[in-house]
Amino acid sequence: MSLRVERRTVVVTGANAGLGFWTTLRLVESGDRVVMACRSDERADAAAAAIRRRVPTAQLEFVRLDTADLGSVAEAAAQLNAMERIDVLIENAGIVHTPSTRRETVDGLELVAATNFFGHFALAAALLPALKRTPGSRIVTLGSQTVLWPWPRLDDPQSERFYNGLLAYARSKIMLQSFGFELDRRLAASGVLVRSLVAHPGYSISGRTPRVPAVNEPRRVKRFRDNLQAPFSQGKHRGALPIVCAASDSSPPVGHAFYGPKWMLKGDATRCTPASLTTNRTVAAAIWAEAERATGVAFSPEMHAMGRTPP
Secondary structure (H helix, E strand, O other): OOOOOOEEEEEEEEOOHHHHHHHHHHHHHHOOOEEEEEOOOOHHHHHHHHHHHHOOOOOOEEEOOOOHHHOHHHHHHHHHHOOOOOOOEEEOOOOOOOOOOEEEEEOOOEEHHHHHHHHHHHHHHHHHHHOOOOOOEEEEEOOHHHHHEEEEEOOOOOOOOOOOOOHHHHHHHHHHHHHHHHHHHHHHHOOOEEEEEEOOOOOOOHHHHOOOOEOOOOOOOHHHHHOOOHHEEEEEHHHHHHHHHHHOOOOHHHHOEEEEEEOOOOOOOOOOOOOOHHOOOOHHHHHHHHHHHHHHHEEHHHEEEEOOOOO
């Protein structure tokens, strides 16, 4: 696949750690300007310093964003929409290590679903004006191989009847990945020249990731345990490759644009076939409707977001 190399403005949510950090590093290495959309100023500063030690010419900016807080999403979107252009929005932020019991956000939404999906739904809707005015722009959402699990139920999207952390995570990723594909269909049907692509990092774990002070410092026990999984895992520096490909491929495929590791859980980035559940139009319509209800955002690609009311 051919990769774009000219300077672009890329917004990365959760850019201060994990996949977001390595995605940001690889993008600035290619000369892109990256806006780090993160919850913590301190952690963003530490990550930016680590990146500049590797790439002294890195163009980095910071916008405070907590995807679990719809008010924070709206404030960040207002700042980002004031920018001249946004070439790529990478919706990466999320909770991987889920709480043991169900928790709600300030908006009354289940924490995992809100952080991983609902906040990103509202952010994509709010940033569509800036994306529309930028030729060749795209949105990249992060899927997961947990969408292949047989047991996540979508009839309880916010774990109101039953909560399990792993289930909540898998369901949030199904919703986010489905949204990414459905958004691409709706954008195309509306004649909007913005692409929506999906990438997944395989099984990428911190214990197999290079040490970066103040960013990734796993203890010896974790490194030992994670390295026992070497045959079917990789570091997050490798897991970022499909995300960068989705953000940079100058000729994304017609139809479902999905990127992941060559060997499903690890390997070089390549185009993949998504799980059928995440491309089902009926499922996608239900997920979209739930996102509009939960966020109070009526998201119509041809009309941008139609405003927000309390969910």
